Amino acid sequence: MSEHIQAPPVITLKTARLILTTLQMSDLDEVMPLITDFEIMKWTSRPPVQNIDQGRTWLSARALGPSVFNFAIRQLSSPTIEALPQIVGILGAVDIPTCGYIISPSYAGKGYATEALRAFIPAYFEHVRPASEGGTGHDVLNAFTDTTNFASHRVLEKCGFVRCETLKNEFESWHSGMRDSIVWRYPRPGTTLEELGGGSSMSTRDDETFVPPVR
Known part of the structure; x- marks a missing residue:
């Protein structure tokens, strides 16, 4: 059971403008408006959740367990974080080494996804051990986007991700069938994708847990 x-x-x-805090089950009420929104969930492989029980299941997969590394995105409204403001998005790695993010349409176009991802990248590489340490770590951060999700393309480009390849019929959208995906990669600081062999052999992920980047 997830509660255990x-x-x-x-x-x-x-x-400068945001607080990112580890995603927690206590965030469920604030997360529900995001994961029930068609405009947000249309880029993902799962449909909007229909009720609080589905929402709890969705959140538990991203907030519980030893390998999750996900954050709630909030606007920074004061110098202190004693009273946390409303969640406006979610960012993280459900399936390491792949990251994804969702932002409320009400806050799209403000650069929040870019700002949050820039903060997340160094934290991710500090959290994930290098591949050289026993072969269990990772030296790259991946992202997958729908080929028509141009807003997300811009976010990744501004954060320094490299567009590596396009995969045909790579995932099945819940509302529009099979879709093509673009693979983006960011190397661990101090390395390069060329050194890491950043070709198609690195594009591994788990379809059961994958959530493509949004906006």
């Missing part, structure tokens, strides 16, 4: 799976330690990241 351990929650990860709470980590807080701050940027």
Whole structure:
């Protein structure tokens, strides 16, 4: 049962305009408006959740367990974080080494996804051990986008991700059938994709848990 799976330690990241805090089950009420929204979920492989029980299942897969590394995105409204403002998005790695993000349409176009992802990248590489340490780590951060999700393309480009390849019929959309995906990669600082052999052989992920980047 998900309630018996351990929650990860709470980590807080701050940027000029945002607070990113480890996603928790207590965030469910604030997360529900995001994961029930068609405009947000249309880019993902799963449809909007229909009720609180489905929402709890969705959130538990991203907030519980030893390998999750996901954050709630909030606007920074004051110098302190004693009273956390409303969640406006979610960012993280459900399936390491692949990241994804969702942003409320009400806050799209403000650069929040870019700002949050720039803060997440160094935290991710600090959290994930290098591949050289026993072969269990990762030296690259992947992202997959629908070929027509141009807003997400711009976010990844601004954050320094490299567009590596296009995969035909790579995932099945819940509302529009089979879709092509673009593979993006970001190497661990101090390395390059060329050194890491950043070709198609690195594009591995688990279809059961994958959530493509949004906006």
